[in-house]
Amino acid sequence: MSVFSKVRVLNNIPQKVFLAAQGGNFEYHRNQHSGGRNDEGGKKWMCGGLAAGVGVAALWWGVSQSNKWGVSQSNELQAEAENILAIAGRREEGLQEFSIEEVGSHDCIENRVWVTYKGGVYDITDFIPQHPGADKLLMAAGGSVEPFWRMYAVHLNNEVIYGMLEKYRIGNLKQADVESQKASLKASDDPFANAPKRHPALLINQAKPFNAETPLAIITDSFLTPSDLFFVRSHLPIPDIDPAEYELEVGGVGCSDLTLSLEDLKKLPKHTFVASLQCGGNRRLEMKTMKNLKGLSWRGGAIGNAEWGGARLVDVLAAAGFTEEKSPEARHVIFEGLDTDPANSPFGASIPIEKAADPRGDVLLAYEMNGEPISRDHGYPVRVVVPGVIGARNVKWLGRIEVSEVESDSHWQQNDYKGFNPSVDWDTVDFSKSVAIQDMPVTSSIASCKTDPATGDLLLSGYAWSGGGRKILRVDLTPDGGKTWTQAHTLVQDSARHPRHWGWTLWEGRVSGEGVEEVWSKAVDSNYNVQPESFENIWNLRGVLSNAYCRYKVNR
Numbered sequence: 001m002s003v004f005s006k007v008r009v010l011n012n013i014p015q016k017v018f019l020a021a022q023g024g025n026f027e028y029h030r031n032q033h034s035g036g037r038n039d040e041g042g043k044k045w046m047c048g049g050l051a052a053g054v055g056v057a058a059l060w061w062g063v064s065q066s067n068k069w070g071v072s073q074s075n076e077l078q079a080e081a082e083n084i085l086a087i088a089g090r091r092e093e094g095l096q097e098f099s100i101e102e103v104g105s106h107d108c109i110e111n112r113v114w115v116t117y118k119g120g121v122y123d124i125t126d127f128i129p130q131h132p133g134a135d136k137l138l139m140a141a142g143g144s145v146e147p148f149w150r151m152y153a154v155h156l157n158n159e160v161i162y163g164m165l166e167k168y169r170i171g172n173l174k175q176a177d178v179e180s181q182k183a184s185l186k187a188s189d190d191p192f193a194n195a196p197k198r199h200p201a202l203l204i205n206q207a208k209p210f211n212a213e214t215p216l217a218i219i220t221d222s223f224l225t226p227s228d229l230f231f232v233r234s235h236l237p238i239p240d241i242d243p244a245e246y247e248l249e250v251g252g253v254g255c256s257d258l259t260l261s262l263e264d265l266k267k268l269p270k271h272t273f274v275a276s277l278q279c280g281g282n283r284r285l286e287m288k289t290m291k292n293l294k295g296l297s298w299r300g301g302a303i304g305n306a307e308w309g310g311a312r313l314v315d316v317l318a319a320a321g322f323t324e325e326k327s328p329e330a331r332h333v334i335f336e337g338l339d340t341d342p343a344n345s346p347f348g349a350s351i352p353i354e355k356a357a358d359p360r361g362d363v364l365l366a367y368e369m370n371g372e373p374i375s376r377d378h379g380y381p382v383r384v385v386v387p388g389v390i391g392a393r394n395v396k397w398l399g400r401i402e403v404s405e406v407e408s409d410s411h412w413q414q415n416d417y418k419g420f421n422p423s424v425d426w427d428t429v430d431f432s433k434s435v436a437i438q439d440m441p442v443t444s445s446i447a448s449c450k451t452d453p454a455t456g457d458l459l460l461s462g463y464a465w466s467g468g469g470r471k472i473l474r475v476d477l478t479p480d481g482g483k484t485w486t487q488a489h490t491l492v493q494d495s496a497r498h499p500r501h502w503g504w505t506l507w508e509g510r511v512s513g514e515g516v517e518e519v520w521s522k523a524v525d526s527n528y529n530v531q532p533e534s535f536e537n538i539w540n541l542r543g544v545l546s547n548a549y550c551r552y553k554v555n556r
Contacts, residue, residue, distance in 0.1 A: 084162045084163050085157060087166075088117065088120070088162035088163075089118025090118065091172050091175075091178075092169070092172060095170075095172050096170070096171040097171060097174050098114075099173075099174050100116070100173065100174070100177040100180070103116055103142060103143070103173070104142040106123070106141070106142055108138075109128070112125045113125045113128060115140050115144065115145045116143065116145070116181070117144065117145050117146060117165060118173075118178065120169055120171075120173065121171040121172060122165055122166075122168040124165075124168050126168070127167075127168055136152070136341065136342065146181075147185065150191060150192075156208075192208045192209065192210070192238075194237075194238075194240055195238055198212065198228075198232070198377070199228040201218070201229060202214065202215075203299065203301060205296045206296055209235060209236060209237065210234050210238070211233055213301030214229050214230065214231050214303075215301060216300050216447040217448065219300075219301055219447050220447045220461050220462060220463055220506050223305065223506060224274070224305055224306055224370055225304035225305050226370070227306070227369050227370060227374075230304040230306065230369075230378060231279065231301055231303065233391060233392075234339075235339070236339040236340060236341055238339065238376055238397075239338045241338060241381060241397060243262050244262075246261060246382070247260070248260045248265065248365075248399065248400070248401065249399065249400045250316060250319075250320045250401045251401075251402055252333075252334070252402035252403035253330045253403045253405060254322045254323065254327030254330055255320040255321055255322045255403050256320055257320075258320040260316070262381050262382065265310070265311045265316075266311075268316065268319070270309055270310065270311065271310065271311070271362075271364060272307055272309040272368075273387070273496070273502060274307050274308075274494040274496070274503040275306070275308055275385060276305045276306075276465050276504040277303070277304060277385070277391050278303040278467075280391060280392055280437055280440075281295045281296060281542070281543050282298050282302035282443070283298060283300045283443065283550075284296065284297060284298045284546050285298060285299050285300075286300075286551075287535045287538075287546040287548075288543060290534075290539050291539055293539070293542065294541060294542055295542055295544075300445040303463065303465065303504065305504045307371065308366040309367065310368060310382070310385070311364070311365045312363065312364060312365075313357075313361075313363040313384075314357060314358070314359050316365060317333075317356075317357065317401075317403065322357075322403055324353065330353050330357075331353050331407075332350045332352060332405070332408070333351055333353060333356035333357075333402070333403055333404070334401070334403075335348065335351075335384050335400070335401060335408075336348045336398075336402075336410075337395045337399060338397040338398070339396070345410075346399065346400075346410075347412065348395070348408045348409075348410030348412065348413065349392055349408055349410060349412055350393070350404070350407040350413055350436075351363070351386055351438065352438065355386065360499075361386075362500060363386050363387075364385040365382055365383075365385075366379070366382065366383055366385045379395075379396030379397050382397075383396040383397065384396075384398055387469070388439055388440070388467040388468045388469050388502055389438050389440065390417060390437045390440055390467075392412055414436075415431045417544060418434035418436055418542070418544075419437060419540055419542075420540045420541060420542075422536070422537060422538070422539040422540065424540070429541060437544065439467040439468035440465075440466070440467030441466065441531075441545055442465070442470065442472075442523050442531055442547065443465055443466070443531060444462060444464035444465075444507075444523035444531065444550055445464075445521070446460055446461075446462040446519060447461055448460065448461045448462070449519065449552055449555075457510050457512060458479065458510065458511050458512070458516060458519060459508070460477060460488075460508065460511065460521075461506070462507055462550070463505065463506055464505045464507060464521075464523035465503075465504040465523075466525035466526075468499065469498060469499035469500045469501055470498055470499065470529065471496075471497070471498045471501035471505075471525065471526040472491065472507075472524070472525055473525060473526055474487050474488065474524050475488040475491070475505070475509065475523050475524075476521070476522050476523075476524065477509045477520070477521055478511070479511040479516040481518070486509065488507040488508060490508040491505050492506040492507070493506075498527075505523075509521075517554055518551055518552065518553055519551075519552045520549045520550065520552070521549065521550045521552070522549050522550075531548060532547065532548045533548065535548045
């Protein structure tokens with residue numbers, strides 16, 4: 001069977017499914033979250049969905065359409081999805097042969113954009129407007145897509161993406177050029193090859209770029225999360241920076257250009273405080289049980305608590321001559337990291353000037369974590385810590401600070417980490433209509449549930465946290481679906497006061513265990529904000545701000 005016939009069903013997948021496949025990961029785990037939560041030793045299972053880097057989106061869509069197509073057609077789709085990895089880029093007899101020079105002449109829209117993958121040649125001109133990263137895709141024009149797929153690893157082994165690519169197949173690459181490209185790719189460096197060694201206890205959600213979380217079974221064992229067990233959120237390859245050569249650039253509105261070395265930063269007054277960092281998608285997997293969505297399947301361990309040490313942002317801005325009084329037009333402070341993509345564009349984010357320039361905002365240029373130099377995974381040698389704010393604004397490997405009249409134009413500020421109402425889907429979403437997330441809402445999670453052998457009661461423990469400097473007042477628990485409630489009897493907290501309480505709260509509680517199948521938790525913060533009851537009415541297509549009641553399945 002030809003390549004073209006193999007992908008005939010894949011090519012009928014709607015565009016919104018393909019776009020979601022760029023970053024989706026719909027893996028359901030029967031461990032903590034299966035219509036609720038249970039112990040981590042539970043059985044793991046896969047349900048149809050979009051899996052970044054795994055690419056079962058075609059299967060999911062086919063199953064969802066089985067009532068229209070019938071079971072045999074759905075099974076056919078599954079079989080073809082499994083085969084596409086083997087046939088994509090394979091030499092196809094009877095197609096025209098092109099040299100690498102001929103492909104190279106098609107390097108812009110005006111000349112038609114051609115790319116190669118293994119032995120295949122593809123004219124992707126008509127596809128470019130549909131691609132969410134069109135500017136990055138154009139960088140591959142006239143050459144191979146393989147080096148870029150190594151960088152954006154979500155594409156690798158993704159049946160949906162491979163199937164869509166084959167739709168634009170126009171010929172074969174001459175065999176001599178295929179061999180030449182193989183040798184070149186073999187000699188090229190894997191951008192992720194120089195990654196640091198990680199602790200084996202971390203639960204990996206994505207290998208490249210590396211994204212992993214703290215197991216819930218151990219997350220409450222220490223008030224300060226050890227660096228090696230602190231969750232890791234990466235968007236790009238991790239840079240390896242020589243501290244002796246490190247430089248931080250500071251500039252923008254109201255600032256004299258300033259360049260600081262690591263030693264320069266250490267000469268400024270050192271400040272330390274305890275703060276939790278949380279990924280914007282933490283507890284996303286629980287939201288996914290309501291309805292499929294796009295994003296890594298964070299279980300609940302994409303949060304950690306540490307003591308951070310470093311120089312205050314306000315002191316650095318003052319060293320550059322900035323004052324709000326002299327520069328009222330300043331509205332944002334932009335941070336850029338030293339981690340870059342193939343176009344040499346850095347990871348970037350920004351925060352409002354009201355947070356950045358306020359000494360009580362406690363924004364820190366941190367070079368220490370729990371009394372030790374920050375590790376590479378967490379931003380060595382310097383990262384921003386913006387306490388109380390979504391993790392994406394806490395830029396690692398900090399390379400530049402800019403005071404600006406406008407917020408960062410980075411992808412992660414403009415086209416990600418924003419919230420939408422539950423009816424917005426990938427056909428109707430407009431990221432320009434939503435405000436970038438800053439302060440995080442109140443949340444809690446049940447991490448452990450044990451039975452008291454003397455009484456039969458359930459002994460519960462977990463964490464709670466609220467952004468914006470709000471302190472946790474209490475954690476409420478119910479064993480009967482909300483008919484009766486009790487409070488956690490122990491709260492372990494930092495001594496900082498509202499509205500500068502940046503750390504999490506570890507809690508312990510007890511509920512009656514007789515006949516109980518599920519326990520719920522909800523936290524209340526110092527503004528009396530309370531978690532929403534269910535994910536149904538806070539569901540959003542990116543799975544961010546996932547803070548509904550935690551519903552823990554009790555194992556017997």
